[in-house]
Structures are given as structure tokens and as C-alpha cells.
Amino acid sequence: MxxxxxxxxxxxxxxxxxxxxxxxxxxxxxxxxxxxxxxxxxxVEAKAKSVIHIFLPGGLAQQESFDPKPYSPIEYRGELKTIKTNTGEVFCETVPQLAKRADKFSVIRSMSHGEAAHERGTHNMFTGYKPSPALQYPCFGSVVSHEYGPRNNLPPYVCIPNVPNEFAGTGYLPSSYGAFALGSDPNRSDFKVRDLNLAGGVDEQRFSRRKHALEVVNSHFTSVTQADNIEAMNTFYQRAYDLLDTPAAREAFDIEKEDAKMRDRYGRNEAGQRMLMARRLVEAGTRLVTLTYGGWDMHNDITGGMRRLTPALDVALGALLDDLSERGMLDETLVMVSSEFGRTPKINKDAGRDHWPKVFSVMLAGGGIKGGMIYGASDSTASEPEENAVSPADLATTMYRLLGIVADKELMAPGDRPIEIVDGGNLIEPLLA
The missing domain is CATH 1.10.286 (GTP Cyclohydrolase I; Chain A, domain 1)
Structure with a gap:
């Protein structure tokens, strides 16, 4: 319904x-x-309190990850072998840790849209909408920020390490609903989140005086103009002050506070430390974290590329699922692993695969999603959906439902135009726990 x-x-x-x-x-x-x-x-009861959106830019190959085709000819199935999961399904050998935990998540093998360009496919997977020349649509994080606002003085929408693309922004919503970006990678030895500490020589009293002075100036500008950038700046400053005033919130960004063994468990690499940071943030109160890892646009040597990039992703994702489960957080945290599209059914002359939006895979875990389920299917060569095709609007509608957001609620675009959060998406009910 x-x-x-x-x-x-x-x-x-x-x-x-x-x-x-x-x-x-x-x-x-x-x-x-x-x-x-x-x-x-x-x-519309919220099952999930937070979302960790792991985006794999470039286009993850479905055949070399969650939807291998071991019985198709070599030029379609590729060189990599398969592995049995703990639920009896078959994944590619690149994800052995996830195969051991397949009972904790579900895979959609029938994602499909019609955009073969990176930018347009990314737009689909960050907004649930096809790109339009007439209107910019807000991304998931900005909608969640608009609907719910901050919790525990944490920014409601955070990007790790930076805003990943132009479609991860506020679209037609006010810019105050934009992302807080870390500005640095948590895996760096000199990692430090920008703007989270008082400047040198500024003590708490001086900080309070500055805050009061800024409030006076802001109130004057707000009385003179209602421009979005003025209002957004007021909002950002207020949230920044709230964050600086809350030690527990600031500490969520300090990955050095994490136990060294836990950091090792996730992996001392980009995938591991970004996912660990995401867990710290949602545990502290952030509502939606978007993080990116790797470059999956493998037009050449896809076997080598997958063997190089996937192990860190596999270990980190396995650790994230275990960690959330052990902390009692998995049931209330939706983990979504997506990419802008998949890869061509047939290996090309450069031993790679090209862009293919007709069918690809998405992984979902926790937050009201059943574990151990494969939803939908591609055909024998991973060319197109064979059953239960899923659109970006369907995926977005399902994600919003789990968060307790009515997906076809209307928000106001410039000119007082009512625009639905998602237009025409269907709830993927079999996936719901």
C-alpha cells in the first residue's frame, strides 16, 4: 500500500x-x-533512525559482485569464480566476508534505469528522479535534513570525506539543508575535521562574546533581506555553534577515540575508516551519512580492478554489519550500498566492461530490511531484469518509508511549485521485515 x-x-x-x-x-x-x-x-512507522549510504562511484559490476553468471560463456561471466553464501546463494569470489554474512542483508539484483552517462545515473541514484533541465532535485540527505533536522546537535546530513558530486546537494530546497563535509579522509594520519575546534587564543568566554556579536549582526541582515544565502548562513552558523558547544557531538568526529582493535577490524584504509566514521556519526545522532569508496569505472582489466578494490570494501562492510549488530544498532540503521549503474554483459576488447544501466545490483541491510533475501533477478547474461525490475524511484520510496517519511509528500520548489519527494515510486514490500 x-x-x-x-x-x-x-x-x-x-x-x-x-x-x-x-x-x-x-x-x-x-x-x-x-x-x-x-x-x-x-x-508510516519509522523502522530506521539513520541511514549509511555507501556509494561506489563509477558503476560497480554486478557480475563481479552480487550477481555472477557462472553458467554463461566466458566472455559474459568473466574470469572470476563464485562463492557460496551462508544462505546458499552464490556471489562472486570477490566478497567472501559478505558471503559469510548474507543472512544479515538483502540484495536487489534487478535495479534498472535508462541513464548510461555517469552524471545522469548518479542523479537517479541520489534523488530518485530522472534528471530534468527545468528543476534541480534534492538528494536523500537534504530531504532527510529538511524533514527531521538535527539530533543531539549533530549535523543531520554528513558526507565522508567530501560532498561526492553535484547531485548530493539541496536541489530546490534551501541551502541550509546541505551536507556537512568532513573535508579530510579519516584514514589519513593527520586527519582532522575542519572547523570543529576553537581557533588558537580563543577561550570559552571569548567564543561566547563572538557568538553574541554574530547573532546581533545576523538579526539585522535577516530583518533587511530574506535571501536564501543569508538564511542558510544563519542556520549553518547556529548549527556550528551548537556543535562546538556540545563535547559529545564533537567527539563523534574524533576517530582517534575509537579503540585501536576496532579500527584494525574495519581495516586501516579508506573503506574501513570511512565506514567506521559513519558508524560513529549515526551512533551519536547523525541521520544520514553518505560516503564514497573507490573508482569502479572499469573499462579495462576488470578482473585486476576488482581484485584490487574489493577486498577492503568486503572487509569493511562485513565489520560494519557485525559492529552495528553487536551494538544493537542494525535494526535501526539502514545500510545501503549503491552505484550509478552496472557494467555491460559482455567483456570488451580491453578486458573490461562498459556502462550498463539496464540492470545492476544494490545491497540493503538493517533498518527494517529482511536479511538473507535476493529480490528480483537478471537474465542469464545480466543484460536486463528478468523479474521484479526496481527503479530508482522504487528504491527511494522504500528508503523513505523505512525512515517514516511519506515519499509522495509535496515540498515547495521556487515559485511555490509543489513537488513530490518521489514521483511514482512503489514500495518494495517483500524486502520489509
């Missing part, structure tokens, strides 16, 4: 016109819609 958002959405007005012809007054109509809306909202 899909849940509908604003009772005065475009659909609501269409209903108003229809019901008006049988004699209902506007107050009666609104009362009926409010009652119906309340019933629908009763189904």
Missing part, C-alpha cells in the same frame, strides 16, 4: 473536484481527507 502525503496535494484537489459534484462542502471534504490521511499515516 502506498501512503499519500499532503491532503491538499494535486491528487487531493482532483478528489475535491470530484466529490464536490456530489454535494460535499469544502469543510466536509477536508474533514474526510484529514481522517483518511491519519489512517494512512498510521502505516
Amino acid at each position: 502506498r501512503c499519500h502525503g499532503n491532503p491538499l496535494s494535486r491528487r487531493g484537489f482532483l478528489a475535491a473536484g470530484t466529490l464536490g459534484t456530489i454535494g460535499l462542502s469544502l469543510p466536509e471534504l477536508l474533514m474526510r481527507q484529514a481522517a483518511a490521511e491519519q489512517k494512512q499515516y498510521d502505516f
